[in-house]
Amino acid sequence: xxxxxxxxxxxxxxxxxxxxxxxxxxxxxxxxxxxxxxxxxxxxxxxxxxxxxxxxxxxxxxxxxxxxxxxxxxxxxxxxxxxxxxxxxxxxxxxxxxxxxxxxxxxxxxxxxxxxxxxxxxxxxxxxxxxxxxxxxxxxxxxxxxxxxxxxxxxxxxxxxxxxxxxxxxxxxxxxxxxxxxxxxxxxxxxxxxxxxxxxxxxxxxxxxxxxxxxxxxxxxxxxxxxxxxxxxxxxxxxxxxxxxxxxxxxxxxxxxxxxxxxxxxxxxx
Numbered sequence: 001x002x003x004x005x006x007x008x009x010x011x012x013x014x015x016x017x018x019x020x021x022x023x024x025x026x027x028x029x030x031x032x033x034x035x036x037x038x039x040x041x042x043x044x045x046x047x048x049x050x051x052x053x054x055x056x057x058x059x060x061x062x063x064x065x066x067x068x069x070x071x072x073x074x075x076x077x078x079x080x081x082x083x084x085x086x087x088x089x090x091x092x093x094x095x096x097x098x099x100x101x102x103x104x105x106x107x108x109x110x111x112x113x114x115x116x117x118x119x120x121x122x123x124x125x126x127x128x129x130x131x132x133x134x135x136x137x138x139x140x141x142x143x144x145x146x147x148x149x150x151x152x153x154x155x156x157x158x159x160x161x162x163x164x165x166x167x168x169x170x171x172x173x174x175x176x177x178x179x180x181x182x183x184x185x186x187x188x189x190x191x192x193x194x195x196x197x198x199x200x201x202x203x204x205x206x207x208x209x210x211x212x213x214x215x216x217x218x219x220x221x222x223x224x225x226x227x228x229x230x231x232x233x234x235x236x237x238x239x240x241x242x243x244x245x246x247x248x249x250x251x252x253x254x255x256x257x258x259x260x261x262x263x264x265x266x267x268x269x270x
Contacts, residue, residue, distance in 0.1 A: 223247075
């Protein structure tokens with residue numbers, strides 16, 4: 001088991017990569033059905049120009065010019081609300097719970113996700129403890145699974161305590177036209193199928209397919225994602241493109257009049 005915390009690498013930040021190193025970003029444009037041992041899903045890289053990428057795993061096809069979505073959900077891929085199988089003392093860095101999800105969990109498959117722990121039924125939300133998941137044992141539905149935490153507990157838990165696990169959001173990314181799913185980012189290289197490891201751009205300069213009205217002067221500079229991962233101007237009179245739209249960023253070009261060929265400043269996950 002490769003328990004550990006995620007990597008966040010700033011290229012050409014002193015102490016991480018020396019200023020004399022020759023830039024080579026080829027690794028960002030690679031894809032493979034085999035995970036790169038240097039990276040874990042969710043690891044982050046920031047380039048000198050401000051672009052940010054996350055190491056991701058596909059749940060289906062992913063495109064470079066439209067927003068791809070977070071597809072994980074509880075209980076379909078996580079562990080649903082359930083009692084702890086064992087007590088956990090103050091300072092403990094692991095808990096044991098029953099897999100009340102609908103799928104088996106693979107070893108470290110929840111790594112990079114979040115566990116929510118509540119002392120007991122009727123306790124207040126002020127007592128909830130949330131920890132990052134740095135690893136887990138494998139187990140089928142209804143099996144007991146050990147969850148390894150990124151920090152110790154500040155309150156002891158008992159078998160009357162509850163927990164649920166939200167899986168790593170970057171472990172299931174796909175192109176989708178479903179209205180209620182949120183955009184995670186742009187694939188650095190086109191991915192054709194599920195279970196492929198690749199890099200996902202989440203911040204910085206890029207191009208995203210626009211709708212026709214996007215960029216007209218009268219609508220300002222703000223952009224939101226549409227249901228299919230394309231972008232349009234912020235329009236608060238429109239449920240699709242305004243009040244319920246997810247922020248995508250803003251227009252960079254100072255004279256973009258529907259030509260669809262300009263840069264935008266993507267603003268999802270810095």
